Amino acid sequence: MSTVLENLVNRPYKHGFVTPIEAETAPKGLNEDIIRLISSKKKEPEWMLEFRLNAYRHWLTMEEPAWPNVKYPKIDFQNIIYFSAPKPKKLKSMDEVDPELLRTFEKLGVPMNERAALAGVAVDVIFDSVSVATTYKERLAEVGIIFCSISEAVREHPDLVRKYLGTVVPPGDNFYASLNTAVFTDGSFCFIPKGVKCPMDLSTYFRINTAESGQFERTLIIAEEGASVSYLEGCTAPQFDSNQLHAAVVELVALDGAEIKYSTVQNWYAGDESGRGGIYNFVTKRGLCKGANSKISWTQVETGSAITWKYPSCVLLGENSIGEFYSVALTNHMQQADTGTKMTHIGRNTRSRIVSKGISAGKSNNSYRGLVKIGPKAENARNYSQCDSMLIGAKSGANTFPYIQVHNNSAKVEHEATTSKIGEDQLFYFASRGIGPEEAISMIINGFCRDVFQQLPMEFAVEATKLLGLKLEGSVG
Amino acid sequence: MIRDGAKVLLEVRGLRVKVGGVEICKGMDLTVRAGEIHAIMGPNGSGKSTFAKALVGHPAYEAVAGSVVYEGKDLFAMEPEERARAGLFLGFQYPVEIPGVSNSAFLRLAYNTQQAARGADELDPLEFDDYVRAKMKLLDIDPGFLDRSVNDGFSGGEKKRNEILQMALLEPRLAVLDETDSGLDIDALRVVAGGVNGLLTPENAVVLVTHYQRLLNYIIPDYVHVMDGGRILRTGGKELALELESRGYDWIKAAA
Secondary structure, eight states, rough: OOTTOBBOOOOOOOOOOOOOOOOOOOOOOOOOHHHHHHHTTOOHHHHHHHOOOOOOHHHTTOOOOOOSSSSOOOOGGGSBBBBBEEOOOOSSSSGSSHHHHHHHHHHHTTTOOOHHHHHEEEEEEEEEEEEEEOSSSSEEEEEEEEEEEEEHHHHHHHHHHHHHSSSSTTTTSSSHHHHHHHHOOOOOOEOOTTTOSSOOOOEEEEEOTTTBBBBBEEEEEOTTTEEEEEEEEEEOOOOSSSSSEEOOOOEEEEOOOOOEEEEEEEEEEOOOOTTTTOOEEEEEEEEEETTTOOEEEEEEEEEHHHHEEEEEEEESTTTTTTEEEEEEEEEEETTTEEEEEEEEEOSTTOEEEEEEEEETTTTTTEEEEEEEEEEEEOOOOEEEEEEEEESSSSOOOEEEEEEEOOTTTTOEEEEEEEEEEEEHHHHHHHHHHTTTTHHHHHHHHHHHHHHHHHTHHHHHHHHHHHHHHHHHTTTOO | OOTTTEEEEEEEEEEEEEHHHEEEEEEEEEETTTTTTTEEEEEETSSSSHHHHHHTTTTEEEEEEEEETTTTEEEGGGGGHHHHHHEEEEEEOOOOOEEEEEEHHHHHHHHHHHHHHHTOOOOOHHHHHHHHHHHHHHOOOGGGGGEEETTTOOOHHHHHHHHHHHHHHHSSEEEESSSSTTTTTHHHHHHHHHHHHHOOOTTOOOEESSOSSSSGGGGSSSEEEEEEETEEEEEEEEEHHHHHHHHHHHHHHHHO
């Protein structure tokens, strides 16, 4: 059992299959013509094309960030396919969806059709950049909620999109966000009008399918005064041998008294045991608590990707607004994660809470990077941060990089951090009661992550628990 | 209680155990039959705890020679968790803290694992809650234990009570208690004794590793073994413990 801690993580990726669907694919590379192609394929208005081109021109002047604590070969942005879509079909019902696609969802365990209805989840399915089916749209429309693909929103609700798109993550925000703004092919749009509580959790399942197709999703969620919504994002990807770039942008806007809860379970392909072929995940997620008494809560369970670079953040502009970040990041084998959050307190009496749980196994490296910034006008701002790391085996690494900037004397900022290790003595204690190492680790991990899992919607929490167990199987044995 | 023809549960022959490359147990022989209580005594460093840990398969304790047969099977061919499922139990001298894991969930998983190994019914959380609370009441253990993490922040005495609770729940065939009595006040000692006496049937057996005769006022052993230098030097009845109490260990060493 002395090697017990070495091997619990070696299980082949469960969702490693490719669905043979005919894709309409643009040539590799990026230039203004490709952007025009994307825009015209999407039948976008002129202002949208200009928006993209401006971002692209800005991107050309930018440098890829070098500060994250991750290492990877330089990405050749001209060797990426920026547009790939299943052949367009008019779908009137779910019966018309490509059966091959449905089987794919079946394999992934995505609750669609009746399963979606039973689960009470409306699924806006993203399949390689284009929304194939949007369910429940009508039921949501009855209460005035718009839930559709971002492309459709650009065409059908241009005023809303134009009013909010790029207001939280500006086109020039960072290297990957600018790239995304130039070439995003799809994503979700969600609008909850004044006073409406969304009657169900809204859910999008992402899945990368075509080899070497970059994925540039764009999500925009707006909750008007007094509105509330819980949004679920789940990811899984098939096994490929070449690295895949994923650079999504998610923008959330909460007006007075609005509440947005955004939950993610991320399980992109992480590469094989030597780290080949995994997804590069460079994501910009940010929420703006624009109105007074608004609240934005991010919950993420990050288990996949070769590289994760992701900082779901909150800008607390409105008085008494609240930002929350609950995160579990698990890395194994050669995975690298540099993830955390930024809480920017601008308004008075704003509060934020950060609970981050990092788990490192194998030879992986897991970094928490967080910024808490209290602006000069943020009277009585409060922040509480808790960053816990857990190491499995002797070759994994964990780092915590907390940045705290306080420009107002009335602020109260607390930071707590712990590092623990699953020790052989703990595993032996379980064993002496008849409990094997895999079950023991699963139990310890679930205990470690409980504060975060409690924030997830029930079914997601169950899924996340299973996922972590699956990810760590074989890491001890 | 010693009975003629009682089934042999444990047969240790010529056992040598190394820890960190150093041989601590240097040829142990011991036979435990169903229904018996054995006390293993001896000064610090005599190899008592090493023997106990080697039995249950702690990875740092390597058996380098000799044999241990448990219920007719080669014990060292079994993984630690298999030994536990086969009814071997160790009460730890220093129970391990497992922060974040709820004690009630841990106890239930351990219990259900044992039940499954015996082909018996597993209990759901509600059923288990009733079951465990009844046991706790019987043993006079604070039900607040259930809401805490496994041994996390427990006092020394609370940890030992938690060990006894686990023993009572798992109903082992052979329980080895490694200095479970050390550092306990009189009340906790009664809990330990109550747990052991409540466990014992003609089908199972208990091995108590202890420094002191004190515990043996509450649990009457059938055999007392005195260890030193990694071996059992002398075996006697319960009166041997009293003799040790008054005379110390040196006279045994001198005699051997």
